[in-house]
Structures are given as structure tokens and as C-alpha cells.
Amino acid sequence: MSEVPSVPTATYRLQLNRDFGFAAARALVPYLDRLGISHVYVSPIFAARSGSTHGYDVVDPSRLNPELGTEADFAAFVDALHARGMGLILDIVPNHMAASTENPWWTDVLTWGRASPYAGYFAIDWRGRDPSSGEPQKILLPMLGEPYGQALESGALQPRLDADGLFIDYHGLRFPLNPGTYHLVLNLDSSAASDDAYHQIAAIATASRALAIGLLDAADHARRTAAARTLIDNLWSLYAGGGTAHATIEDCLATVQGTPGDPASFDRLHALLEAQPYRLAFWKVAAERATYRRFFDISDLVAVRAEDPAVVEATHTLIFRLIQEGQAQGLRVDHVDGLRDPAGYLRYVRRRLERAGAPSPYIVVEKILAPGEELPPDWPVEGTTGYDFLNVLTAVFVDPDGLAELGNSYGRFTGGYASFDDVARREKRRVIHDLFAGEMRSLVRRLESIAAHDRHARDLSPEELRAALVAVTACLPVYRTYSAHDRTAPHHALWVDAAIAAAERDEPSIPAPILAFLRRVLLLDYPPTLSEEQRHAWREFVAHWQQVTGPVTAKGVEDTAFYVYNRLLALNEVGGNPDVIGDPVVAFHAFNAHRRTEWPHSLNATSTHDTKRGAEVRARLVALSELPREWERAVRRWSRWNQPWKPIVGGRPVPDANEEWFIYQTLVGAWPLADGDLPSFRDRLDTYLRKAMREAKAATSWLQPNPEHEEAVLGFVDAILTPGEENRFLPDFVRFTRRIAAYGAITGLAQAVLHVTAPGIPDIYRGTEVWDLTLADPDNRRPVDYGLLNQMLQEVGGRRGEIPERRSTLGLADGVDGRIKLKVLARALATRRADPDLFATRDYLPLEPQGEQASHLVAFARRHQDRWAVTIAPRLVATLRPRATPPIGRRAWGDTCIMLPPGAPVVWRDALTGQRLRALPSAAGWAIPIAHAFRTLPVSLLVGNGATR
Numbered sequence: 021m022s023e024v025p026s027v028p029t030a031t032y033r034l035q036l037n038r039d040f041g042f043a044a045a046r047a048l049v050p051y052l053d054r055l056g057i058s059h060v061y062v063s064p065i066f067a068a069r070s071g072s073t074h075g076y077d078v079v080d081p082s083r084l085n086p087e088l089g090t091e092a093d094f095a096a097f098v099d100a101l102h103a104r105g106m107g108l109i110l111d112i113v114p115n116h117m118a119a120s121t122e123n124p125w126w127t128d129v130l131t132w133g134r135a136s137p138y139a140g141y142f143a144i145d146w147r148g149r150d151p152s153s154g155e156p157q158k159i160l161l162p163m164l165g166e167p168y169g170q171a172l173e174s175g176a177l178q179p180r181l182d183a184d185g186l187f188i189d190y191h192g193l194r195f196p197l198n199p200g201t202y203h204l205v206l207n208l209d210s211s212a213a214s215d216d217a218y219h220q221i222a223a224i225a226t227a228s229r230a231l232a233i234g235l236l237d238a239a240d241h242a243r244r245t246a247a248a249r250t251l252i253d254n255l256w257s258l259y260a261g262g263g264t265a266h267a268t269i270e271d272c273l274a275t276v277q278g279t280p281g282d283p284a285s286f287d288r289l290h291a292l293l294e295a296q297p298y299r300l301a302f303w304k305v306a307a308e309r310a311t312y313r314r315f316f317d318i319s320d321l322v323a324v325r326a327e328d329p330a331v332v333e334a335t336h337t338l339i340f341r342l343i344q345e346g347q348a349q350g351l352r353v354d355h356v357d358g359l360r361d362p363a364g365y366l367r368y369v370r371r372r373l374e375r376a377g378a379p380s381p382y383i384v385v386e387k388i389l390a391p392g393e394e395l396p397p398d399w400p401v402e403g404t405t406g407y408d409f410l411n412v413l414t415a416v417f418v419d420p421d422g423l424a425e426l427g428n429s430y431g432r433f434t435g436g437y438a439s440f441d442d443v444a445r446r447e448k449r450r451v452i453h454d455l456f457a458g459e460m461r462s463l464v465r466r467l468e469s470i471a472a473h474d475r476h477a478r479d480l481s482p483e484e485l486r487a488a489l490v491a492v493t494a495c496l497p498v499y500r501t502y503s504a505h506d507r508t509a510p511h512h513a514l515w516v517d518a519a520i521a522a523a524e525r526d527e528p529s530i531p532a533p534i535l536a537f538l539r540r541v542l543l544l545d546y547p548p549t550l551s552e553e554q555r556h557a558w559r560e561f562v563a564h565w566q567q568v569t570g571p572v573t574a575k576g577v578e579d580t581a582f583y584v585y586n587r588l589l590a591l592n593e594v595g596g597n598p599d600v601i602g603d604p605v606v607a608f609h610a611f612n613a614h615r616r617t618e619w620p621h622s623l624n625a626t627s628t629h630d631t632k633r634g635a636e637v638r639a640r641l642v643a644l645s646e647l648p649r650e651w652e653r654a655v656r657r658w659s660r661w662n663q664p665w666k667p668i669v670g671g672r673p674v675p676d677a678n679e680e681w682f683i684y685q686t687l688v689g690a691w692p693l694a695d696g697d698l699p700s701f702r703d704r705l706d707t708y709l710r711k712a713m714r715e716a717k718a719a720t721s722w723l724q725p726n727p728e729h730e731e732a733v734l735g736f737v738d739a740i741l742t743p744g745e746e747n748r749f750l751p752d753f754v755r756f757t758r759r760i761a762a763y764g765a766i767t768g769l770a771q772a773v774l775h776v777t778a779p780g781i782p783d784i785y786r787g788t789e790v791w792d793l794t795l796a797d798p799d800n801r802r803p804v805d806y807g808l809l810n811q812m813l814q815e816v817g818g819r820r821g822e823i824p825e826r827r828s829t830l831g832l833a834d835g836v837d838g839r840i841k842l843k844v845l846a847r848a849l850a851t852r853r854a855d856p857d858l859f860a861t862r863d864y865l866p867l868e869p870q871g872e873q874a875s876h877l878v879a880f881a882r883r884h885q886d887r888w889a890v891t892i893a894p895r896l897v898a899t900l901r902p903r904a905t906p907p908i909g910r911r912a913w914g915d916t917c918i919m920l921p922p923g924a925p926v927v928w929r930d931a932l933t934g935q936r937l938r939a940l941p942s943a944a945g946w947a948i949p950i951a952h953a954f955r956t957l958p959v960s961l962l963v964g965n966g967a968t969r
Contacts, residue, residue: 024107026349026382027402027621028059029856030776030849031109031783035063035629035801037073042089046097051810053104055789056849058856059382060101061109061352063629065094066338069118073801074629075111076354077118077321079126081335098347107349109382112339114332114365115358116315117142119161119322121187121194126322130159131196133297137241141331143313143323145462159298162306162319163193172290175280177300179205179273179289181259185252188293190300199248200231201295202255204288205276208268217265220258221272227251304723310458315358316571317455323567327360332368343378350382352405357387357500357570360563363399364504370400384623388574388595390498395619396509403622406783407595410625412611413774414590414638415604416878417767417895422645423588423600429652430587433659434677440598443585445526447717448494448576454723455575459568463489466561470541473554477537487527488534489565492542495522499570501542503562508544516542582632583716586682589689590641593632605878605895609866612880616779620861624780626771627788629801634792635771637689640764644685646898654756655684658740661748665739667732674732676719682712683737684753690793691757693838702741706734708795763898765791766906766958769844770878770893773932773959776848777882777891779864789845790838809842816843844932848961851889851931858884867892870947871916876900877950879918883966888925890962892918892953906958910951917947925964932961 032052034045045062052060064075067085075085084094101108121127125138133139134146134156148157164171171177171190178189179197186197186205197205203225208218231248258265278286293300301309306319315321325331342348351369356362366383373381383401389408395401431437438446452460464486471477471485496519502509520539523530539545542562546555582592591598615622626635633641644651659680666673675683686708692701710730713720720726740749768791776782785792787804790812794800816839852859862884869877876899879892894900900907907913917940926939926946933956939946953960 024102024105024346024349025058026107026379027860028107028109028350028382028781029853029860030057031059031061031623031781032057033061033063033629033783033785035786036065036075036085036088037063038071038087040803041087042093042097046093046100048806049097049100049104049106051806051813053106054813055784055846056853057106057784058853059107059109059349061350061783062111064111064113064354066113069120069122073798076113076116077120078113079118079120079123081113081117081339082337084338095347107382108347109350109352110339110342110348111352111354112336113354114324114326114335115355116321116323117335119312119320121196127196130161130296130298131198132241132245133159133198135241140328141324141334143325145311148311157311158296160301160305160309160311161195161298162301162303162310163195164190164300164302167302168300171300171302172286172293173278173280173283175278177289177293179276179292181256181269181273183252183256183260185248185255188300195296195298195300197292198231198296199228199251201292202228202251204292204295206255206269206272207275207288208272215264215268217258217263217268220254220265221268224251224255224258306458307455308457308461313459313567315355316575317451323358325360326365329368332365332372336369336372340373340376340378343373343381344376346379348381349379350384353383353385353401355570356385358567360567361504363396363502366400382621388499390595391597393498393511393515395622396502397618403619403780405628406623406625406780407593407628409611409615409622409775409778409780410631411591411593411596412604412608413624413626413771413778414593414596414642415600416608416774417639417642417770418588418591418600418604419645419896419899420600420602420604422648425648426645426651427587429648429655430681433652433655433681437585437587440581440585444577444581445494445522447580447584448572449490450717451575451580452490452493452572454717456568456572460486460490460493463561463565463568466557466564467538467541470554470557470561471537473550474537474547476533480534480537484531484534485538488523488530488538491523491527491530492516492519492535492538493565493569493572494576495519495526496569496573497522499573500566501569502566503544503559505559513543578632579715580717583682583712584678584718586678586685588641588645589633589682589685590638590644593638594628594630608878609864609880612779613864613866616861616864620779622780623783624775624778625783625785626775627785627792627794627800628783629785629797631785631800632796633689634794634800635788636764636768636791636793637795639767639771640760641685641689642767643760643763643898644688646896654752655681658684658749658753661752662736662740665736667735669729669732674719674729675736678718679713679716679733683709683733686712686795687753688757688760690795691754691761692793693761693791702738704795704799705737708799709734709737711796760898762906765840766894766897768792768841769957769959770895772841772845773848773891773961774878774893776845776852777859777889777961778880779860781860782849782852784845789842791841812839812842813846815839816846844957844959847932851961851963855884855887855889858882858887858889865921867921868919869916869950870919870944871950872914873900873912873916873950877916877918881921881924883921883924886966888962888964888966889931890918890920890924890928890948890960890964892948892950892960892962894954894958897958908954908956908958913950913954916950917942918950918953919944920946920948923966925966928962928964930957930960931963932959933957937962 065085066078067080067083068075069077069079117123119126125141128138129136176190180187180189186202188195206221206225208222259269276288278289313323359365384403384405385401387404464482467485468482471480498515501512501515520535541558544558578594692698713730714722719729743750859882862882865881867879867881876894876896878895882889894907897907920939929936937952939948
């Protein structure tokens with residue numbers, strides 16, 4: 021078995037589920053090895069909700085997900101990796117678990133309330149009081165598809181019994197009943213007192229009364245739980261034994277059940293439910309009344325208190341074991357910003373493994389960095405999952421001037437548009453109101469209490485405090501800030517001040533003293549007279565606020581603004597800003613230089629399971645920034661031709677102009693390469709557009725679906741994509757898109773070679789080693805045909821795996837065959853694997869293009885001692901003059917060249933094509949003519965040795 025390093029040279033993300041488990045992953049190992057992958061990075065492998073397609077709804081982190089295979093299957097997968105010197109990276113979910121009765125800890129909390137030993141595992145607000153009764157607050161379960169009273173009196177809430185005890189069944193959802201309330205069900209008719217079954221059941225009812233809910237120490241709770249288990253076993257034994265006992269228990273259940281049409285008959289069931297530690301509620305009340313922290317706005321994912329070491333130990337037992345045993349080499353930490361103290365959690369995990377003598381794992385975090393934001397330098401991690409790289413890379417292929425003109429076109433077509441920052445802040449306010457009102461109310465209560473002890477703030481009303489808090493939260497330019505104890509992170513004040521300033525501009529009616537008070541609290545700028553108890557209140561407020569701002573940004577920006585602000589959809593990506601400012605090539609080089617020195621082992625992504633669009637969708641769409649006038653003419657022409665297909669809904673034609681612009685860009689970006697894929701594409705498109713409309717929250721939404729509007733839009737799309745004599749749009753659109761697809765193919769290859777050779781670790785998302793024309797999930801999580809990919813990888817290999825000249829333009833003329841990308845990727849990965857140190861940590865040198873097409877190139881060198889690699893890629897290919905597809909040879913590039921730094925080799929070999937070329941002398945030094953470098957392929961990865969000139 022080969023030794024497995026912890027730091028990858030390239031990772032490959034696999035999505036595991038019951039249809040693609042450990043055995044299927046094991047079968048892929050030889051293919052991934054040939055592709056050039058060093059570490060496989062898998063979606064969560066821990067026991068998840070039955071049928072989970074993604075694994076992020078964990079129900080038991082202490083065991084493997086049985087739907088993925090057995091422990092033996094997992095071991096065989098790991099052995100197959102290690103036999104080839106390949107490693108495994110685990111995707112872990114410390115922030116949340118499934119709020120499901122498949123989760124034994126959650127079930128115990130629902131059964132025993134705050135008396136459960138697991139009550140402290142979850143982020144539940146136990147401090148509140150029920151507004152109607154004044155009693156201690158229960159766990160609100162917003163799981164009903166209708167208001168509680170309707171669900172109750174319709175008979176949908178049905179008491180049931182099985183071997184695990186009494187429970188309420190609601191359309192397949194299971195809610196446990198506390199054993200101390202069983203006597204409310206087992207209410208027997210005294211006329212049957214002579215019956216043996218009566219006495220046995222009555223004894224169980226009496227035992228139930230002794231199991232009152234209450235706070236006990238661990239030993240007493242264990243005894244109570246054991247007594248409850250005995251009670252349940254006895255009850256089930258009677259019921260399963262049939263006869264009179266079975267019939268009597270059935271009668272009890274039926275009596276409690278009630279009769280639809282007779283509201284009074286449900287009184288006993290209502291009383292039974294009122295006696296539980298939880299309260300069932302309509303799902304729509306979650307935003308207002310949530311009593312536990314959710315993952316974003318998803319009520320069936322409950323947050324875990326990972327700030328408690330005992331909770332980390334309990335939830336990480338299997339994770340720690342797999343690292344300690346060397347089965348896994350790394351961790352990808354999901355949604356790190358959801359944690360109360362990300363830095364503290366990450367330090368604990370590192371130290372815990374160090375104390376156990378485990379190999380130091382490779383750790384990256386799913387941290388979405390806003391433009392201008394950096395990963396906190398004190399986090400003990402290798403970096404992020406790579407969205408920052410993705411956005412900087414995409415911008416390289418955008419023409420900033422054309423983007424501005426495209427914005428003017430977008431404004432003219434849609435009737436005007438606000439800046440992206442304005443849209444983002446507006447939509448964040450919307451989701452605060454619609455999705456996080458309960459969280460905001462809880463924060464305002466905390467802020468009120470703080471204000472009451474401040475002489476300058478004590479007279480502020482809750483409404484004033486709420487208005488200020490909403491404004492500042494909406495204006496925060498990053499997902500969250502960080503603080504611990506009495507300290508705030510270095511950039512905390514910078515971001516808070518930016519939010520305060522933006523709130524002052526957006527909401528001039530908010531008095532300055534309120535914002536000044538809020539600023540002091542958020543920066544933990546304590547008055548000198550503040551008591552320790554009051555300081556604690558300030559810290560608690562800030563900690564809770566920091567856990568709210570991330571979900572607000574994710575839902576307001578990623579899941580709303582990115583579907584509303586549609587100027588150029590290629591830029592509407594996780595962690596991105598659709599406004600490209602400055603010189604994107606300069607920014608790209610600066611990013612890479614910083615990556616090399618500060619985070620050389622951070623992942624670099626181009627597609628993930630969460631990206632809004634696949635890499636080649638973006639690669640096509642960026643070409644529109646080069647062709648803004650042509651795009652505007654096309655959109656206006658298409659809109660005019662398609663006007664007859666727009667139905668009138670609510671007095672207006674549908675789709676509206678913003679939706680129509682979005683539809684045309686989506687079609688151009690994702691249009692299939694083969695005509696045979698059109699039927700499935702239209703099905704995928706329907707699903708995607710329905711999701712996009714609901715995310716935009718304009719005419720329809722997830723909270724308030726508008727089927728009439730949705731069907732009208734989908735009917736419009738169906739009509740314009742149906743061939744016919746009257747359809748002038750379709751053939752014109754197809755001609756336009758074929759040309760854009762050719763540009764996208766060139767840009768796709770450029771992205772691929774830059775991705776693999778830039779500082780950082782390239783991460784390949786499953787199936788994207790060929791053209792990636794997917795849309796947002798679930799579209800990008802469809803099955804991958806690995807049999808075809810394996811065959812393609814075998815077919816495109818030449819001598820030493822290089823791309824023979826006769827095959828070099830394969831797929832570029834019409835953009836149909838993605839194997840050219842596969843081959844470029846494989847050869848680049850092989851080159852990187854041969855010298856991982858050179859590409860990960862060694863010198864990064866931006867190279868200067870010169871000549872007539874200099875603005876259409878991006879290039880850099882990697883250097884370590886005498887070893888060199890030079891990456892050259894085209895950009896802005898739609899406006900190359902003269903237009904050449906593919907852009908190869910002297911006709912396309914003329915005298916354009918790349919200047920080499922001093923000491924660089926003169927003789928080079930292209931690792932992609934195998935061809936050799938020689939640098940030419942010039943007045944400014946040695947240069948590589950692009951006509952030579954791009955003789956057969958429009959990208960180049962040159963390798964050479966500076967010792968041989």
C-alpha cells in the first residue's frame with residue numbers, strides 16, 4: 021500500500037446516495053487515478069434521513085449511512101484508494117442535524133423536553149415563555165401542512181402504537197408521545213374492570229402517571245428512561261398478543277382519535293398534544309415563532325451546539341476515529357459560518373486529533389468570502405472550498421467596458437434597474453421579514469434588555485431598535501463577522517462600520533444615536549461601568565446576531581438577488597458580485613500571488629454541487645460582455661417575435677421583461693450540444709425555471725406559490741422552443757447560440773488549464789471533466805455516465821497521453837464533444853502530479869502579453885529552482901480580429917507573444933500536445949510567439965528546465 025499524503029494535488033467531489041454508494045465509488049478509483057486525482061472528496065457518509073439524496077440531513081453521526089453500503093463496502097473503497105496512494109476527504113456537518121424522529125437524540129428531546137440528556141446538544145431557546153399560557157416555552161414543530169386546528173379536527177393527527185411506543189402519525193411524519201402521558205390515551209371504561217386485559221392496561225396507565233416530566237440528574241433520568249422502556253415493552257406485548265388487550269388498546273386509540281365533523285370529540289387528543297414538550301404548528305409560522313435555530317429557514321434541520329466540547333465529542337466520534345486510523349486524510353467543514361465560534365471549533369478539532377496522536381488532517385471550510393474579504397488568518401485550516409477562486413477566474417473572461425454597456429441594454433429592456441448592492445440589501449430586508457422574523461424578534465428582545473441598562477439608549481422603543489438592527493443586518497457586506505469573548509476579529513469593525521454607513525444612507529430616518537448605540541454593542545465597546553453580567557448579555561447578543569447574518573445573506577443574495585439582478589448571469593455565483601470593477605486580469609494575478617503565499621493548499625473550484633451554473637454555462641455567457649450591442653439586438657428581435665406567445669396574467673403579459681431576459685440568457689448558456697438531448701433539456705428547464713421564479717420572489721415564491729404565473733411562463737418557453745413555420749425565434753436563436761457555444765468551448769479550455777495550474781488545489785466536481793452545461797441543483801446532481809467518461813479517457817490518450825496534432829481541434833469546431841476538455845484536464849493534472857510542489861507553493865510570476873492581441877491573453881509562470889511551467893490561455897475570444905474558430909495559428913494571433921522572465925528556459929515542451937517550441941529573442945528579452953504556442957490547440961501548458969538554454 022502506498023503512503024497517502026494529507027495534502028492533495030487534486031481533488032474530485034463525489035455525490036453519494038443510495039443509487040451511488042461505496043461500491044460504485046470504489047469502482048471509479050482506477051478512472052480517477054488515471055485522470056490525475058490524488059484525493060476523493062465525498063459528500064457526507066454518515067447515517068442520514070431515509071432516501072436522502074445529499075447526506076446533509078444527518079440523523080446519527082456515529083455510524084455510516086447504511087444506504088451507501090456496509091462497513092466492509094466502505095473499507096474496500098478506502099483500501100482501493102490507498103492502494104493507489106490516493107486519499108479520502110470527508111464532508112462533515114457540525115452545524116446541524118435532521119429534525120427527524122429517525123434522529124434518536126432529537127426523538128429523545130421531543131419525548132422528554134429539557135429533561136432529555138440531549139437537550140443541550142441542540143440550539144433550542146429554553147428561556148422563553150409561551151405568550152398565551154405564560155408556561156415555559158415548548159419546542160415549536162412547524163411541520164404541519166395546514167393550521168393546527170384544521171389538522172387536528174380533520175383526523176390527520178392519528179395516535180398510533182408500535183414497538184417504540186405511542187406516537188402521533190401525520191401523513192407519515194412521526195411525533196413521539198411522552199410515556200408520562202400514556203395514561204391520557206389508556207383511559208379505560210370501568211365496565212370492563214373484571215377483564216384481565218383491563219387490569220394489565222390499567223397498571224400500565226398507573227405506571228405512566230409516575231413518569232412525570234421533570235428535570236432530573238443523569239442517574240435518575242436513566243432510571244426513568246429504563247422504567248419507560250419497560251412500560252412500552254409491556255404495552256406493546258399486550259397489543260401485539262392480540263385478543264381482548266389488542267381490541268381494548270385499539271378502542272382507546274380510536275376514542276382519542278376523534279371523529280371528523282365533531283370538533284368536541286378531538287378534545288382528548290388536543291389535551292394529549294398539549295401535554296407534550298413540543299407544540300405542533302403550521303409550517304408557515306416557523307419564520308415568526310421558531311424556538312430552535314434552523315439551518316437557514318429549513319425547519320427540519322436543527323442547529324447543533326458545536327461550541328460545547330461534549331457535543332463535538334458526541335457528534336465527531338466516527339469522524340475522529342476515521343482520521344486517527346488513517347482511513348480519511350482530510351475534512352471539508354460544511355457551513356462553518358453557522359457555528360457560534362468557528363475558530364474555537366476548528367482549534368478544538370485540530371488539538372483533539374493532535375492529542376490522540378492522529379496524522380494532521382487536511383481541513384478546508386465552506387466559507388463564502390465576499391469581495392475584499394479574507395479568511396481569518398488564525399483559523400487552523402488549509403483554506404476554503406474555492407468559490408473565491410471561481411469568481412476571480414470567471415471575471416478574467418469578462419470585458420468590463422462591454423459589461424457596462426450590457427447593463428445599459430439590460431436597463432433599456434427592463435425599464436431600468438438598481439445597482440446590485442441596492443438589490444442585495446433590498447432582498448435581505450425582504451427575507452428578514454419573510455423568513456427570519458422570529459430570529460430578529462429574539463435579537464430585538466436581547467437588544468432591548470441591553471438598552472435598558474444604558475443611559476443613552478434606555479428610552480429607545482422596540483420598533484426603533486428593530487428598524488436599526490434590520491437596516492444594519494441588511495447592509496452588512498459580508499456573510500458574518502467574528503468575535504470571541506471580549507475580542508473582535510481584526511476586520512470586524514471595518515465591516516460593522518461599512519454596514520452602519522450604508523444603513524445611514526439607506527434609512528436616513530433612523531436617528532444617529534440609535535445606530536451609534538448599536539455600533540457600540542456590535543463592537544463590544546463596553547462602558548466602563550458595565551457589570552460582568554451585562555457584558556455577558558452583550559456578548560450573547562453579538563454571538564446570536566453573527567449566526568443570523570449568514571443565513572440572511574445566503575437567502576437574500578444567493579437565493580433571491582441572484583435571480584432578480586440579471587444583467588450577466590455568469591457573474592451571479594456564490595460569493596460573487598455581478599459588478600466587475602477594475603482590471604480583472606490584474607485582479608486574477610493579485611489573487612493568485614496572495615493564494616500562493618497565504619493559502620497555497622486552499623481548494624480552487626470551477627463547479628460544485630452548490631454553484632448556480634456549470635463552468636461552461638458561465639464560459640458561454642461571459643461572451644455576451646464582448647457583444648453587448650449584438651445581444652441587445654437579438655433580445656429585442658426575439659422578444660418582438662415571441663410576443664404572441666405571452667399570455668396575460670393579472671392584466672400583464674407574462675413573462676415580464678426581467679424574466680424574459682433571464683430566460684434567453686439561460687437558454688444560451690445551457691442549450692444542449694446534441695439535438696438528441698433536447699427533450700430531456702426541456703424537462704430540466706421547466707424544473708429549473710420554476711425554481712428560479714420562486715427564488716426571485718417577484719410574482720411567485722416558495723412561501724406563496726402562484727401556479728398561474730408559473731404555468732404561463734413555462735407555457736411561453738414551451739411555445740418558443742417548439743419548431744414551426746410561425747416560430748421565427750428558434751432557428752435564429754440556434755444560429756446565435758452555436759456561435760456563442762464555440763466561444764464557450766474555447767473559454768472552457770482556458771478555464772480548465774488555468775484552474776489546474778494556478779496556486780491552490782484544483783477541485784473537480786463529478787462529471788465536469790467534460791463540458792458542464794448544468795444549472796442549479798437538482799440539475800447539477802443528476803447521475804453521471806462514468807462508463808462513457810472512462811471510455812472517453814481511454815480513447816483520447818496518445819503517446820505519453822499527449823493530444824496528437826490530428827486530434828488537437830477535436831470538439832472545437834462545433835463544441836459537441838467534451839473529450840477535448842477531458843484530455844486537457846487530464847494532461848494538466850498529470851503535469852501537476854509529476855511536480856506537486858512547483859504548482860502548489862512555488863513562485864508565481866505574471867507574464868506580460870505583447871502584440872496586437874495582447875489584451876486577449878492571460879499567462880503566468882510557475883518556478884522552482886530550474887523547473888518551470890508556463891500557462892497561456894486566451895480570453896475575450898469573441899472579439900478576436902480576425903475572427904477565427906478555433907483561435908489557433910498566425911491568422912488569429914499575428915505577432916502576439918508572451919515575454920519570459922530572466923532565467924527562463926528557451927526550449928519548451930507543451931505538456932498538452934507534446935510539441936516542442938523555442939522562445940525567440942527580441943529587444944525586450946526572450947518571448948514565446950502565441951502563433952507557435954497555439955499552433956494546434958488554443959491553450960498551452962509549457963514545461964522546461966532553466967538549466968538548459
